[in-house]
Amino acid sequence: GENVGLHLPTLSVQEGDNSIINCAYSNSASDYFIWYKQESGKGPQFIIDIRSNMDKRQGQRVTVLLNKTVKHLSLQIAATQPGDSAVYFCAENIPGENTGFQKLVFGTGTRLLVSP
Amino acid sequence: EAQVTQNPRYLITVTGKKLTVTCSQNMNHEYMSWYRQDPGLGLRQIYYSMNVEVTDKGDVPEGYKVSRKEKRNFPLILESPSPNQTSLYFCASRRTGSLYNSPLHFGNGTRLTVT
Numbered sequence: 030g031e032n033v034g035l036h037l038p039t040l041s042v043q044e045g046d047n048s049i050i051n052c053a054y055s056n057s058a059s060d061y062f063i064w065y066k067q068e069s070g071k072g073p074q075f076i077i078d079i080r081s082n083m084d085k086r087q088g089q090r091v092t093v094l095l096n097k098t099v100k101h102l103s104l105q106i107a108a109t110q111p112g113d114s115a116v117y118f119c120a121e122n123i124p125g126e127n128t129g130f131q132k133l134v135f136g137t138g139t140r141l142l143v144s145p
Numbered sequence: 146e147a148q149v150t151q152n153p154r155y156l157i158t159v160t161g162k163k164l165t166v167t168c169s170q171n172m173n174h175e176y177m178s179w180y181r182q183d184p185g186l187g188l189r190q191i192y193y194s195m196n197v198e199v200t201d202k203g204d205v206p207e208g209y210k211v212s213r214k215e216k217r218n219f220p221l222i223l224e225s226p227s228p229n230q231t232s233l234y235f236c237a238s239r240r241t242g243s244l245y246n247s248p249l250h251f252g253n254g255t256r257l258t259v260t
Contacts, residue, residue, distance in 0.1 A: 063248065070254075073188070075248040078245070133190075137185060137187050138187070
């Protein structure tokens with residue numbers, strides 16, 4: 030498989046547990062945030078997003094929390110399953126750069142390992 | 146099936162030998178982009194294209210070229226590859242307009258090794 034996770038922090042959980050993955054973002058002007066899931070040998074896959082005017086957003090088994098005060102984002106996965114094992118990373122959108130088009134800045138990610 | 150297709154998946158080459166990594170999307174997306182992914186670093190943008198015949202540099206464009214002659218294709222060209230271009234490359238596409246309603250779709254990556 031790909032070695033993109035070679036130097037990543039790792040979160041190990043048991044199947045059925047809830048998982049929390051954290052991300053510190055860099056720019057206080059960022060107005061939009063995305064969580065991606067990257068399985069071995071595959072490209073990043075969109076999971077959930079949140080705008081800066083919100084502090085919580087829920088999807089199917091996933092919740093994203095945004096704390097703009099400390100520039101922190103978290104992804105909560107309920108009832109984690111072995112199929113959730115992957116690298117998860119956040120991205121922030123910095124408005125106003127690059128001739129007005131949005132610019133995404135990606136985090137380095139966390140590896141989630143789910144044991145049956 | 147809506148997808149972004151990159152070829153090849155794996156490529157080993159030698160310094161200085163020109164190569165092209167192809168990218169094609171079937172979603173009629175205007176925006177396409179190339180990224181590289183290296184251990185310990187987040188995805189970094191190489192080049193992007195807002196539409197046909199419109200391309201612009203990303204954060205790490207040195208040593209790369211792109212072209213956008215057709216809407217569906219966005220090849221990445223390394224005229225004279227060097228070992229520091231050994232990396233995992235991703236192509237992505239999305240509709241233009243607000244990022245909120247048009248997430249990036251990524252290909253499955255091309256692992257390039259330059260010796």
